[in-house]
Amino acid sequence: MTGTAGEHLAWLEEGQRHLWLPYTQMKTAPRPLPVVSAEGVRLRLGDGRAVVDGVASWWTAAHGYRHPHIEQAVKRQLETLPHVMLGGLVHEQAARLAARLARLLPGDLDHVFFSESGSVSVEIALKMAVQYWLNRGERRTRFLSFAKGYHGDTFMTMSVCDPDEGMHALFRGVVPEQVIADLPVDADSEARLAALLAAHGHEIAAVIVEPLVQGAGGMKFHDAETLRRLRTMCDRHGALLIFDEIFVGFARTGLDLFACAAADVVPDILTLSKALTGGTLPLAATVASRKVFEAFWDDDPARALMHGPTYMGNALACAAANASLDLFESEDRIGQARAIGAQLAADLEPARALPGVVDVRVLGGIGVIELTRLGDPAWLKQRFLDLGVWLRPFGNILYTTPPLTIGADDLRQLTKALVTVAGEWSARFGKGE
Known part of the structure; x- marks a missing residue:
């Protein structure tokens, strides 16, 4: 990370007044997270935390970040x-x-x-x-x-x-x-x-x-x-x-x-x-x-x-x-996607029995937990961050599409976060669905 925390905050404060972000109600949205670097499957945030990127920057970073x-x-x-x-x-x-x-x-x-x-x-x-x-x-x-x-x-x-x-x-x-x-x-x-x-x-x-x-x-x-x-x-x-x-x-x-x-x-x-x-x-x-x-x-x-x-x-x-x-x-990206799919299928399966979960489905490097109705996007994203991962659900869909180079341990951190958050959502909103 370059610059002091104060300098870091200064560019964020100034930029926040001018940046118009995608799919975002700028009046009510929480402040975006500053990312200062990325490597492999991790994003380094401005406060020093490193989180596993479970969506590969909207499905782009197939080989991970900064492949030499x-x-x-x-x-x-x-x-x-x-x-x-x-x-x-x-x-x-x-x-x-x-x-x-x-x-x-x-x-x-x-x-x-x-x-x-x-x-x-x-x-x-x-x-x-x-x-x-x-x-x-x-x-x-x-x-x-x-x-x-x-x-x-x-x-x-x-x-x-x-x-x-x-x-x-x-x-x-x-x-x-x-x-x-x-x-x-x-x-x-x-x-x-x-x-x-x-x-x-x-x-x-x-x-x-x-x-x-x-x-x-x-x-x-x-x-x-x-x-x-x-x-x-x-x-x-x-x-x-x-x-x-x-x-x-x-x-x-x-x-x-x-x-x-x-x-x-x-x-x-x-x-x-x-x-x-x-x-x-x-x-x-x-x-x-x-x-x-x-x-x-x-x-x-x-x-x-x-x-x-x-x-x-x-x-x-x-x-x-x-x-x-x-x-x-x-490099065998197809084989890696298949291995990701096998682990996703095994790790996400416990979510299927949760109240309010409609479906759990997997295809290659795509893993999905579908809920009965919309969740609170801000709460969902914050809970995922608390668990050390960056995931961006949309509507009633919790999903991961990680870099195809992700290792089993990092993938397990993503799947554990998905099942944990789905369980918490189910406890709060899923009963009676």
Whole structure:
């Protein structure tokens, strides 16, 4: 830690008057916790405490904090070329990263468009899907998405999030209206979705889904067969299929590096971010299939994809992402996610019997305790801090998505905290549910 405690408090006090924090009612929220350093799976707080980060900074720090391989790659790149516009220019890190992603992804997902954030990568996917049809001489401008789905906070991405259950209900009627359905997890929901597509298929540019796990909408799981049904229905009605793998990509499920590969379903467009750079620098990718790309391949300049984030393909971020891919290729992150999943399943199981607990579920490096109703967010976060962990529940969901490099003892500290806090919540609020 640098500076004295007084200096430390000074920057916090001054910043608190000006910082506008995410998902936060600034008038009533408690003061944010100052973090002065991070290493491995721990955050060092301004008061000297070290806490185990159980959410890997919103699922980004897959390799833990300050992995030396990524740090060195970024330092080397900084000494030669920190950034250059990709408008008419290109650099090695972006070219190498695009080629590597194309090799790693299944099927013909081999055309990579970079941006700076996950929400923007989804915006690009939606825009790409609409223009795909326009370039083919057909006007399809609506999207089909799913209850409990979440795809970002920008205006167009809000339109394909759950309109009632999610955090964007305030904007209902302001963002474009889309078609919202239940995931086709069984014969009944499949029949309802088939009827929807029969009625609206001619309007639908694409169907968008988070494959295998709907993340911020409640950590809801579904199986590969659900995705195969979607692929079949999209093919039947001509709609493109978009997989939003911003959360589940890069070994998080413990099944494969990507959920689409685990499910053996190749979408037409796929979005990636979060663990892409190992939690170091902002970067996202929208990856299109050959079929989609060829709709833009034309002598007419008007048929080009007219989109260009200023910092797209930033050289430092691409260097971090290439180093992160090195680690995914050289170290067994999938095996680590599976080991995490086995320990999560065993350690979290006692919570299942608690009053007020709806479900305990685990998939790879994702562990969830679902409560019957909302908890007090401030109380929950404080109790977790008291137990030496950083966890950020949302709604009625207590969850952990730790760095994939976490050891068994640190993971046990997380699971013990989750079960302990679930038990305390149950004693206070769970009886009579």
